[in-house]
Amino acid sequence: xxxxxxxxxxxxxxxxxxxxxxLLLKTGALPAGLHGLLAGSVEQGGLFDAIGNMxxxxxxxxxxxxxxxxxxxxxxxxxxxxxxxxxxxxxxxxYLATTALAITIALLFALLIGPGSGIDLxxxxxxxxxxxxPLADVLVDIIPSNPVQxxxxxxxxxxxxxxxxxxxxxxxxxxxxxxxxxxxxDMETVVMKMVEILMLVAPYGxxxxxxxxxxxxxxxxxxxLAGYFFTVLAxxxxxxxxxxxxxxxxxxxxxxxxxxxxxxxxxAFAFSTASSGATLPVTLNTVERRLGVHNSVAGFTxxxxxxxxxxxxxxxxxxATVFIAQVYGIDLTVTALMTVILTxxxxxxxxxxxxxxxxxxxxxxxEQAGLPVEGIALILGVDRLLDMxxxxxxxxxxxxxxxxxxxxxxxxxxxVFNQTGRHQAAQDLVSDDAPNF
Numbered sequence: 283x284x285x286x287x288x289x290x291x292x293x294x295x296x297x298x299x300x301x302x303x304x305l306l307l308k309t310g311a312l313p314a315g316l317h318g319l320l321a322g323s324v325e326q327g328g329l330f331d332a333i334g335n336m337x338x339x340x341x342x343x344x345x346x347x348x349x350x351x352x353x354x355x356x357x358x359x360x361x362x363x364x365x366x367x368x369x370x371x372x373x374x375x376x377y378l379a380t381t382a383l384a385i386t387i388a389l390l391f392a393l394l395i396g397p398g399s400g401i402d403l404x405x406x407x408x409x410x411x412x413x414x415x416p417l418a419d420v421l422v423d424i425i426p427s428n429p430v431q432x433x434x435x436x437x438x439x440x441x442x443x444x445x446x447x448x449x450x451x452x453x454x455x456x457x458x459x460x461x462x463x464x465x466x467x468d469m470e471t472v473v474m475k476m477v478e479i480l481m482l483v484a485p486y487g488x489x490x491x492x493x494x495x496x497x498x499x500x501x502x503x504x505x506x507l508a509g510y511f512f513t514v515l516a517x518x519x520x521x522x523x524x525x526x527x528x529x530x531x532x533x534x535x536x537x538x539x540x541x542x543x544x545x546x547x548x549x550a551f552a553f554s555t556a557s558s559g560a561t562l563p564v565t566l567n568t569v570e571r572r573l574g575v576h577n578s579v580a581g582f583t584x585x586x587x588x589x590x591x592x593x594x595x596x597x598x599x600x601x602a603t604v605f606i607a608q609v610y611g612i613d614l615t616v617t618a619l620m621t622v623i624l625t626x627x628x629x630x631x632x633x634x635x636x637x638x639x640x641x642x643x644x645x646x647x648x649e650q651a652g653l654p655v656e657g658i659a660l661i662l663g664v665d666r667l668l669d670m671x672x673x674x675x676x677x678x679x680x681x682x683x684x685x686x687x688x689x690x691x692x693x694x695x696x697x698v699f700n701q702t703g704r705h706q707a708a709q710d711l712v713s714d715d716a717p718n719f
Contacts, residue, residue, distance in 0.1 A: 288484075288485040289484055289485050289488055289547060289550040289551075290546070290550060291485070292485035292486070292488045292489040292492075293488055293489075293492060293550060293553065293554065295489055296488065296489040296490070296491065296492025296493045296496070297492050297496050299493050299496075299497075300492055300493040300494065300495060300496025300497040300498075301496045301497075303320065303493070303496075303497035304496060304497050304498070307497075320497075328494065330490040330491075330493040330494045330497075331490070331494040333486065333487065333490035334487060334490040334491035334493075334494055336487075337483070337484075337486070337487025337488075337490065337491065338487070338491070338555055338557070338560050340480055340487075341480065341551075341555065341560040341561070341563060341564075342436075342559065342560050344473060344476055344477060344480070344563045345436070345559055345560070345562050345563060346433050346436060346441060347469075347473050348470075348473050348474075348477070348562065348563050348566060349438065349441055349442070349445065349562065349585040350433065350441060350444075350445050351466050351469045351470045351473055352470060352566060352577060352580070352581035352584075352585065353441075353442060353445035353446055353449060353581050353582060353585060354445050354448050354449040354452065354466045355449070355463070355466050355467055355470050355577055355578075355581055356449065356577055356578045356579065356580070356581030356582045357445065357446045357448070357449020357450050357452075357453070357581075357582065358449040358450070358452040358453045358459070358463045358466070359449075359453070359463075359577070359578040366450075368691075369579060369582065369583075369687060369691060370582070372686075372687050372690065373582065373583045373586060373587075373683060373684075373687055374586075374590075376683045376686065376687070377586070377587060377590055377591040377679075377683055378627060380525075380529070380591070380593055380679055380682075380683070381591065381592060381593050381596050381626070381627045382596075382623060382627045383525065384521050384525075384593040384594075384596045384597050384600075385596040385597065385599060385600040385622065385623050385626045385627065386600075386623055387517060387520070387521060387525070387597070387600075388514075388517045388521075388596065388597040388598075388599075388600025388601050389600045389601075389603070389604060389619055389622065389623070391513060391516065391517045391520075391601070392513060392517075392600060392601040392603075392604035392605065393604055395509070395513050396509075396604075396608060397509035397510045397513040397601065397604070397605050397608070398509070398510065398604065398605040398606065398607070398608030398609040399608050423437075423439070423440070424439045424440065424443055425440070425443060426440035426441075426443060426444050429441075429444040432444065436559075438559070438585065438588065438589040439589055439590075441585075442585055442586060442589065446582070452466075470577070474567060477563045477564070477567050478567070480563075481547075481564070484550075484551070487554070488550060488551070488554040491554045491555065492554060495666065495667075507660070507661065507664050509605075510601065510602070510605045510661060510664070511664045511667075511668065513601050513605075514597065514598055514601045514602075514668050514672075515668065515671060517597050517600075517601060518594055518597055518668075518671050518672055518675050519671075521593060521594075521597060521675060522594075522674065522675040522678050522679075523542070526538070526678055526679065526682045527542075529682060529686075530682050530685065530686070533686045533689075533690075534682075534685050534686045534689045535689075536685065536689070536696075536699065540699065540700065540702075541573070541681070541682070541685070541699075544568065544572045544573060545568065545677075545678060545681060547564065547568065548561060548564050548565050548568050548674075548677050548678075548681070549674045549677070549678070551564045552670070552673040552674040552676070552677045553670045553671065553673065553674050554670070555673070556666070556669040556670045556673050557673060558587075558588040558591075558592075558673055558676045558677055558680070559588055561588075561673065561677055562584065562585065562588045565584055565588070565677050565680055565681065566580060566581075566584045566585075568681070569584055569680075569681055569684055569685070571698075572698070573681065573685060573698065573699050574694055574695035574696060574697070574698030574699040575684055575685060575688040575693065575694055575695075576688060576693035576694065576695070578693055579684060579687055579688040579691060579693040579694075580684055580688070583680070583683060583684040583687055583688075584680055584681075584684055587676075587677075587679065587680030587683060587684070588676075588677075588680060591676060591679050591680055591683065592643075592676055593672075593675055593676060593679045594671070594672025594673060594674070594675035594676045594679075595643065595672055595676065596626045596627065597672060597675070598644070598665075598668060598669075598672055599622070599626045599643065599644050599647050600622065600623075600626065602644055602658075602661055603622050603644075603647055603648065603651055603653065605660075605661070606648065606653055606654070606657035606658075606660065606661075607651075607653055609657065609660060610653070610654060610657060612652075612653060614651065618651045618652065621650050621651055622647055622650070622651050625646060625647050625650045625651075626643070626647050644658060645658065685699075
């Protein structure tokens with residue numbers, strides 16, 4: 283059985299078992315102590331949470347070395363080329379344009395559907411807003427004063443800037459630079475092999491993560507906020523499949539169906555971890571080995587996308603803004619709506635690719651629109667479930683933009699993209715010579 287199918291089976295099994303644990307706990311058939319040992323948090327000794335956290339930690343372990351070596355290899359190969367600047371401009375332009383389009387669509391859907399109209403929600407949950415940093419601080423923080431510290435703390439924008447500078451310097455350092463470039467290419471091969479090995483245990487990690495999540499949240503949380511939940515879900519699916527599909531067909535002139543079929547393993551990881559950062563090794567591996575993008579482009583666009591491309595998060599913020607305004611009976615003016623679009627687009631830059639960060643940037647959006655920040659407490663119950671779906675949308679956007687840029691720059695192997703069946707060696711994200719555990 284292919285790895286993709288095993289991951290999908292693990293997802294379904296994890297959701298079902300987690301929901302069963304939640305139901306048994308509510309009916310009293312499962313003692314609270316036993317539930318804590320099985321599906322509780324790590325602090326409670328929860329078995330599945332421990333396994334899931336170990337898996338996510340192993341993914342995050344590879345993020346910094348993978349981003350560093352991939353960007354250095356990509357920048358060093360493009361350093362002597364005049365195309366490095368245009369590639370960066372195209373990538374940033376597409377990321378910002380798709381984010382602005384995503385939140386615009388979200389606002390239109392939410393205004394048409396009206397998920398918060400006639401709803402009088404009372405919540406006992408409190409939410410303490412974390413003040414977002416000023417834009418000037420974000421811009422200053424992009425430049426690392428200590429690259430080693432930036433790597434230790436996982437500050438992706440700083441790592442990207444440092445890696446691009448190193449790669450560019452390598453390409454202009456003569457014979458010494460060529461020797462160092464060869465070392466980093468070998469390092470990239472080693473790190474990608476580590477990713478392949480980790481994929482062998484992926485189904486077990488995915489299963490454990492979903493058991494823990496659904497045993498805690500349950501499916502009942504959706505009923506209380508059905509209008510909001512299904513509006514966000516509908517916009518996410520529309521943007522992820524229809525908008526990206528049309529954009530991909532028009533700009534790359536390739537088959538969206540082929541793209542989506544090869545993105546399934548990445549979606550599974552994104553859905554399970556709810557983190558673009560944790561999914562980054564899988565996204566990069568898939569884009570290069572299954573979709574045919576050269577590392578010189580993918581090594582730059584994928585890490586950058588995991589950091590600044592937050593279309594799924596922008597969609598949540600758009601629907602949530604309208605929902606909270608309707609619940610509180612506040613009319614949104616055209617100026618307020620335009621402010622939401624601009625703020626959410628800019629807030630995506632520098633947003634950490636970790637679970638739940640969308641709530642922090644939503645604070646900024648609500649403040650700029652003149653809406654009560656405490657309204658965030660209304661949507662906390664289902665945000666984790668939606669966070670999983672919007673992360674899948676985010677990584678899809680990363681892949682789409684990468685392929686469009688690579689195709690326009692001639693850094694793309696269409697034969698690899700069109701490969702199917704057993705000849706697609708990376709179908710399971712494991713090469714033929716990978717260890718068979």
